[in-house]
Amino acid sequence: xAHARFVEIGRVAYVNFGPxxxxxxxxIDVVDSKRALVDGPSTGVARQQMPFSRISLTEFxxxxxxxxxxxxxxxxxxxHEIVKKWNSxxxxxHIEHSLRRxxxxxxxxxxxxxxxxxxSLALKKELKKIAxxx
Amino acid sequence: MVKWYPTEDVxxxxxxxxxxxxxxxxxxxxxxxxxxxxxxxxxxxxxxLKQLEGGLLLVTGPYKFNGVPLKRVPQAYTVPxxxxxxxxxxxxxxxxxxYFAKEKENAKKTEEAFFAPKKEKKPFSDAKKAxxxxxxxxxxxxxxxxxVKKYLKTKFRLRNGMFPHTLKF
Numbered sequence: 135x136a137h138a139r140f141v142e143i144g145r146v147a148y149v150n151f152g153p154x155x156x157x158x159x160x161x162i163d164v165v166d167s168k169r170a171l172v173d174g175p176s177t178g179v180a181r182q183q184m185p186f187s188r189i190s191l192t193e194f195x196x197x198x199x200x201x202x203x204x205x206x207x208x209x210x211x212x213x214h215e216i217v218k219k220w221n222s223x224x225x226x227x228h229i230e231h232s233l234r235r236x237x238x239x240x241x242x243x244x245x246x247x248x249x250x251x252x253x254s255l256a257l258k259k260e261l262k263k264i265a266x267x268x
Numbered sequence: 269m270v271k272w273y274p275t276e277d278v279x280x281x282x283x284x285x286x287x288x289x290x291x292x293x294x295x296x297x298x299x300x301x302x303x304x305x306x307x308x309x310x311x312x313x314x315x316x317l318k319q320l321e322g323g324l325l326l327v328t329g330p331y332k333f334n335g336v337p338l339k340r341v342p343q344a345y346t347v348p349x350x351x352x353x354x355x356x357x358x359x360x361x362x363x364x365x366x367y368f369a370k371e372k373e374n375a376k377k378t379e380e381a382f383f384a385p386k387k388e389k390k391p392f393s394d395a396k397k398a399x400x401x402x403x404x405x406x407x408x409x410x411x412x413x414x415x416v417k418k419y420l421k422t423k424f425r426l427r428n429g430m431f432p433h434t435l436k437f
Contacts, residue, residue, distance in 0.1 A: 240303070240313075240349040240437045244419050 139191040141170065144198040146216055147189040148225070154179050156229075158192070158220060160211060163201050171201070175208035177217070194219060290323040294348035299355040302327060302346040303424045303437070309336050311423035315353055315407060316346075317360045326363060330404035333420045338400055340368055347424075349437040353416070358406025363399070 139145070145161045147170075159174035165183055172184040181204055196210050220226040238246065296302070300316045302325070312334045314327040325343055329336035338360075371390070411417055426432070 236434065237436055239351070240424070240435075241301075241351040241416075241419055244422065245415060248415070248418070 143200050144196040146192045146194040151188045173207050175204045176211045296348045299353045301349045301351040306345045313420050320365050322365045330408045354410045358403050360403050
């Protein structure tokens with residue numbers, strides 16, 4: 135319970151689905167149990183309703199007031215350097231890696247396969263050394 | 269108004285336009301690596317040389333790498349990748365559709381010939397072997413990166429979680 139991320143005013147969220155997919159936004163009001171009012175002036179998300187099913191809560195919370203003006207939301211967002219923090223966070227890096235994986239060309243996929251084989255071979259070799267013989 | 273018809277039927281003259289060769293898709297250019305999708309060489313990665321007059325693509329393995337000779341391939345049975353190899357050192361200008369024509373046998377259609385045991389296959393002509401060698405020398409010689417060599421030797425394979433419509437080549 136202590137580490138749970140709550141939906142709250144100022145919670146930075148990552149959009150998983152829909153036309154705003156892949157962008158960060160800030161929750162600035164809650165409409166009902168299923169929707170929030172969301173704004174991301176610095177990241178290109180227009181102020182709009184967003185179902186909770188489309189977003190993932192990040193670890194960042196901003197000191198934003200309820201229904202704060204877009205311009206002021208942008209100020210707070212930029213001053214906290216959320217984009218930079220997001221890109222260096224585990225979740226942000228994971229998303230970057232999965233995008234990179236999706237855009238691999240055939241030759242790059244081949245090189246990845248060769249590297250993975252090499253790695254697993256080295257691993258197996260070491261494991262064999264420490265394996266308990268029955 | 270009723271449509272006017274001439275007294276005698278007049279044949280409409282249709283202008284026959286010259287057929288253009290098939291458009292090369294995927295921005296394919298000489299030296300591009302293609303993946304063959306059908307036939308004996310399914311999955312093999314080959315090098316595109318040029319488009320022949322009939323519209324088919326001329327490709328080569330090179331033969332030493334994956335056993336694919338100078339071959340004609342319809343474009344629909346290939347997937348172009350974004351990898352390119354330098355083929356400027358190779359001369360394949362003399363290869364055209366006539367190069368691949370079957371040699372005509374002067375078979376006399378007699379009864380004996382029909383029931384006679386089938387002739388053995390003719391061995392692959394030396395001239396063609398020489399052409400293959402000369403074309404491949406200009407390409408294989410320029411490939412210094414061992415990863416690229418390995419890449420051309422390996423077949424393309426779909427594994428779990430690989431969906432062709434999401435893959436980028």
